[in-house]
Amino acid sequence: MKFLIVLTYYRPHISGLTIYAELLAKALVKRGHQVTVLTSRHEKNLPLQEMVEGVRIVRAPVLLKISKGVIMPTFGLLATQLIKEHDIVNIHLPQFDSAVISAVAKLQKKPSIITYHCDLIMPPGFIPWLANQSVLMMNHIAGLLTDRLITYTQDYADHSPFLSKFKKKVHIISPPVDLPEVTSEEVSEFKNKTNPKNNHPVIGMAVRFATEKGVEVVIDALPQVLEKFPHAQLQFAGPYKNIRGEEQYAERLMPRIRAFEKSGNWRFLGPLSHKEMALFYQNIDVVVLPSLNATEAFGLVQIESMISGAPSIASALPGVRQPVLRHGMGKVVPIGDSNALAAELIDIFSDPQAYQKDRYLIEKTYLPDTIAQAYENLYADLI
Numbered sequence: 001m002k003f004l005i006v007l008t009y010y011r012p013h014i015s016g017l018t019i020y021a022e023l024l025a026k027a028l029v030k031r032g033h034q035v036t037v038l039t040s041r042h043e044k045n046l047p048l049q050e051m052v053e054g055v056r057i058v059r060a061p062v063l064l065k066i067s068k069g070v071i072m073p074t075f076g077l078l079a080t081q082l083i084k085e086h087d088i089v090n091i092h093l094p095q096f097d098s099a100v101i102s103a104v105a106k107l108q109k110k111p112s113i114i115t116y117h118c119d120l121i122m123p124p125g126f127i128p129w130l131a132n133q134s135v136l137m138m139n140h141i142a143g144l145l146t147d148r149l150i151t152y153t154q155d156y157a158d159h160s161p162f163l164s165k166f167k168k169k170v171h172i173i174s175p176p177v178d179l180p181e182v183t184s185e186e187v188s189e190f191k192n193k194t195n196p197k198n199n200h201p202v203i204g205m206a207v208r209f210a211t212e213k214g215v216e217v218v219i220d221a222l223p224q225v226l227e228k229f230p231h232a233q234l235q236f237a238g239p240y241k242n243i244r245g246e247e248q249y250a251e252r253l254m255p256r257i258r259a260f261e262k263s264g265n266w267r268f269l270g271p272l273s274h275k276e277m278a279l280f281y282q283n284i285d286v287v288v289l290p291s292l293n294a295t296e297a298f299g300l301v302q303i304e305s306m307i308s309g310a311p312s313i314a315s316a317l318p319g320v321r322q323p324v325l326r327h328g329m330g331k332v333v334p335i336g337d338s339n340a341l342a343a344e345l346i347d348i349f350s351d352p353q354a355y356q357k358d359r360y361l362i363e364k365t366y367l368p369d370t371i372a373q374a375y376e377n378l379y380a381d382l383i
Helices: 016-030 075-085 098-107 126-145 154-159 163-169 184-194 215-228 247-263 274-282 300-306 322-327 338-350 359-365 368-380
Strands: 002-006 034-041 049-052 055-061 064-066 069-071 088-093 112-116 148-151 170-172 202-206 233-237 266-270 286-289 312-315 330-333
Touching: 002 016, 002 075, 016 034, 016 055, 016 088, 016 300, 016 368, 034 075, 055 075, 075 098, 088 098, 088 126, 098 112, 098 126, 112 126, 112 368, 126 163, 148 163, 148 368, 154 163, 154 170, 163 170, 184 274, 202 215, 202 274, 202 300, 215 247, 215 338, 233 274, 247 266, 274 300, 286 300, 286 338, 300 312, 300 322, 300 359, 312 322, 312 338, 322 330, 330 338
Parallel strands: 002 034, 002 088, 034 055, 088 112, 112 148, 148 170, 202 233, 202 286, 233 266, 286 312, 312 330
Antiparallel strands: 049 055, 064 069
16 A cells, blocks of 8 residues: 655654654555655755655655744645555644645545644744644644544543544554664663763653653652662753743753752753664663643653663653553652652662563554554555
């Protein structure tokens, strides 16, 4: 089959959504399908078209960026041409252009499936509010026109304002997770580079530096942790400089973070490659995901961490709590509760073996090939 995957941002942009789409696209190619990704040229140095590991990537030029969204005048035309060339369309939401894509697919009598990653909550301000309302309207139209809706967990589907409107169309498929194999020598070399003073225990946080990720919850929890474990260190893996729309948030938190950096209890690692992430997980004792709102629907980093041997502490958000509740490898804490986060960190550090589970049983649930096959089965019902 010929699959067209449509989303606003794709690799090299780093987010759970882009990693999901990339793993799905590559897995479908390995299963013998032709896959095209239609996305934005969100950075001017990116080629308009390229082939990466068998996946054809087509990027629409960006005229204007509004908050976290982009305006692409040629996107509709490109979509019309590409939908004509493909058998089925997979639209990843949230996405401003979703209504246009689903409408064109409907007109061309091509089946479409939406993968719904999370609800959209924009930062304060009139322009972001206007953008948010526009995307919500477009997503709703797309939901009416599409044939099926996929999301990660029933927990999230039951609590999402968007998904609750389309219950009969919703199907649950777990997200794909894959990490490259690494050697003990590579793990040791990575540790020497990122933790030369051998701080222990190590708390991992693998997110963008963004308001909804709850970075301040970790900052507030750290002093209590350091009372019991004075050499603990938080390692932040992910973009943290010049994050669009997050400038004021970063400015507010950085003075406290700099103090932790000075004492050796905080280290920014920056964006890491796929292989570096595998090394990162091998060098931490726990990963934390203290997300604050429904823009987080699952947290792929939790599964990546678990299959690497490190438990997770996640906030009790619908969907986000599911990796821990499913696999029992970690703890769930109330949303925004830094005292609870500190207590659970201390508990895990005091008895780490109590939070070890069968990694293989966890890993096989999320193999990209397994997820691609689930998509195939759903597609087969529509063709």
